[in-house]
Amino acid sequence: MEVGILAYGGYIPKSRLQREEIFKAHAWFNPGLKGLARGERSMANWDEDSVTMSVEAARGCLQSMDRDTISGVYMASTTFPFLDRQNAAIVADALNLRSSVQTLDFSSSMRAGTSGLSVALQAAGANNGPILLCAAEKRKTKAGSALEMTTGDGAAAFLIGSGNIIARLIGSHTESVDFVDHFRGEEEQYDYTWEERWIRDEGYMKIVPTAIEGALAKANLKAEEITTFCFPVAARNVATGLAKKVGISPDAVADNLQSNMGEAGSAQSLIMLAHALETAKAGDKILVASFGQGSDALLFEVTEVINEFSGQAGVSASLAKGRKVTNYNRFLAFNEGIEMDLGIRAEVDKNTGLTTHYRNRFMAQRMVGGECSNCGTIQFPKSNICVNENCGAIDTQKDHPFAEKTATLNSYTADRLTFSPDPPAYYGMIQFEGGGRLMNDFTDIFPDDELTVGMKMRMVFRVKDYDNKRGFRRYFWKAVPVDTNAGE
Incomplete structure (x- = not known):
């Protein structure tokens, strides 16, 4: 062979x-x-x-x-x-x-x-x-x-x-x-x-x-x-x-x-x-x-x-x-080449509850949401109750992957009050094609980039935050503009 x-x-x-x-x-x-x-x-x-x-x-x-x-x-x-x-x-x-x-x-x-x-x-x-x-x-x-x-x-x-x-x-x-x-x-x-x-x-x-x-x-x-x-x-x-x-x-x-x-x-x-x-x-x-x-x-x-x-x-x-x-x-x-004063907003304890981390790994690391087998409504995150107000069925959710879906930017904010290793922190609401929406962090946004409502976004797997005290890091999926992402 x-x-x-x-x-x-x-x-x-x-x-x-x-x-x-x-x-x-x-x-x-x-x-x-x-x-x-x-x-x-x-x-x-x-x-x-x-x-x-x-x-x-x-x-x-x-x-x-x-x-x-x-x-x-x-x-x-x-x-x-x-x-x-x-x-x-x-x-x-x-x-x-x-x-x-x-x-x-x-x-x-x-x-x-x-x-x-x-x-x-x-x-x-x-x-x-x-x-x-x-x-x-x-x-x-x-x-x-x-x-x-x-x-x-x-x-x-x-x-x-x-x-x-x-x-x-x-x-x-x-x-x-x-x-x-x-x-x-x-x-x-x-x-x-x-x-x-x-x-x-x-x-x-x-x-x-x-x-x-x-x-x-x-x-x-x-x-x-x-x-x-x-x-x-x-x-x-x-x-x-x-x-x-x-x-x-x-x-x-x-x-x-x-x-x-x-x-x-x-x-x-x-x-x-x-x-x-x-x-x-x-x-x-x-x-x-x-x-x-x-x-x-x-x-x-x-x-x-x-x-x-x-x-x-x-x-x-x-x-x-x-x-x-x-x-x-x-x-x-x-790259930790200098020790910076990150301010008191960076002093929040980032201890990750490993029990919660494990139980939510399909949502956090795999970005798997739900699809109602009763009415077909797609939602993220997955839950026990369908979000469709005309359905509301219980325990009808089957796994539905979101990581490869394209999304549309509904709203965005550039925030310099919250802590970010690369300020400002960009985040906003994205709407996935086929259904489902998420308030999500954005990444790979450069100073001369212009975000516009309605632009296409894709998901990338990134570090959500670091627990430097214990040497742990949590991962999640973030959104980047499709037209500026390497590999598109």
């Missing part, structure tokens, strides 16, 4: 912090940053994390998919919101998947994304149904560091299985080597990185070629037959140097997206793969390699099915929707 990629999706946050603004803030201390002060890096909103970005990327995979057929959800990241709560299970919940799916987290290495992809390809061969693999990163970096310049936030997702595949796996190889180019200890927020030239010469140039040559040998393929080579490294000329060493054409080296996004850790190799598939042709050979305590190399051959596939909410679409951000302090505030 042939296994491969059935669908793909990608998501890059809308905000693009201009690197020149980072340099301006730190030039007095480290003028050497000038060499990195070109282009822009993607910047997650305050209510985004690796889970929410995974959900958004995954939605691009599943638009025409029967979600009940999915047998597993895997998530890869080194920046999971929870260390002891399965993050892939939150993703599965947000996507309203059945509870019998297998959920797994992959972490602790920059090759967690490709490792998760390898395992998904193996598991999908058991014919239990397709597996959804997500990879996302929102890495914390020290202010004024080179990593702050070169990293970026983003996610990719792939549906792995058999059948109508757009790219088949033809070879793979893994080298597991405890080469420590950087690390982050248990109690640390930031990566500790070693010297770049040593990493390049002893790491990239010696370990990665072995993995690539192993994959080529298993696929019985020559290096010059590779059409696209995806290797996630921010440093200049490393991918080109690797290509030259193993015999891959320089023209095959894929854009590492450093100019307009940055490097998204363990997700970057998969983001580059999703980006490559957007322009791939039948017969193309795509090599994806990663680096982190060794190297994974996976070879895919694109099939004729690619001609019928129209990727939605992909990497290119997200990049095209980018909005320039020049307020570096805003970036620092969102």
Whole structure:
């Protein structure tokens, strides 16, 4: 049974912090940053994390998919919101998947994304149904560091299985080597990185070629037959140097997206793969390699099915929707780079009652409302009594999902009195197509955006609020304007 990629999706946050603004803030201390002060890096909103970005990327995979057929959800990241709560299970919940799916987290290495992809390809061969693999990163970096310049936030997702595949796996190889180019200890927020030239010469140039040559040998393929080579490294000329060493054409080296996004850790190799598939042709050979305590190399051959596939909410679409951000302090505030006086309105205790959280998870995380089986009225949230004044039937509500519905903006407010990490707080009444309305928070609203009554809105899965005292965060669905949302 042939296994491969059935669908793909990608998501890059809308905000693009201009690197020149980072340099301006730190030039007095480290003028050497000038060499990195070109282009822009993607910047997650305050209510985004690796889970929410995974959900958004995954939605691009599943638009025409029967979600009940999915047998597993895997998530890869080194920046999971929870260390002891399965993050892939939150993703599965947000996507309203059945509870019998297998959920797994992959972490602790920059090759967690490709490792998760390898395992998904193996598991999908058991014919239990397709597996959804997500990879996302929102890495914390020290202010004024080179990593702050070169990293970026983003996610990719792939549906792995058999059948109508757009790219088949033809070879793979893994080298597991405890080469420590950087690390982050248990109690640390930031990566500790070693010297770049040593990493390049002893790491990239010696370990990665072995993995690539192993994959080529298993696929019985020559290096010059590779059409696209995806290797996630921010440093200049490393991918080109690797290509030259193993015999891959320089023209095959894929854009590492450093100019307009940055490097998204363990997700970057998969983001580059999703980006490559957007322009791939039948017969193309795509090599994806990663680096982190060794190297994974996976070879895919694109099939004729690619001609019928129209990727939605992909990497290119997200990049095209980018909005320039020049307020570096805003970036620092969102990423806990500065300690701000948030005012007394921010001092409300955010303790979440886990009993209530569990009992309302279908409403909060899955955004499932109700439909009256007696009169057909749709409502959110679901209740025991139908809201139709001409019905009022009791216990007739069946589940009705709202997350993928388009809504219309009925009213809105920009509030600077209530606390918001990104004031003003935008919220208002939205009316869902087919019925149901909700007083809801809005997100991804930029200063020059103009909200108008009647405009179309869509729902996105985001952090509702943080309980910093206990290290918990609650999720809910928020509304964004359709015409300004990345991926539309």
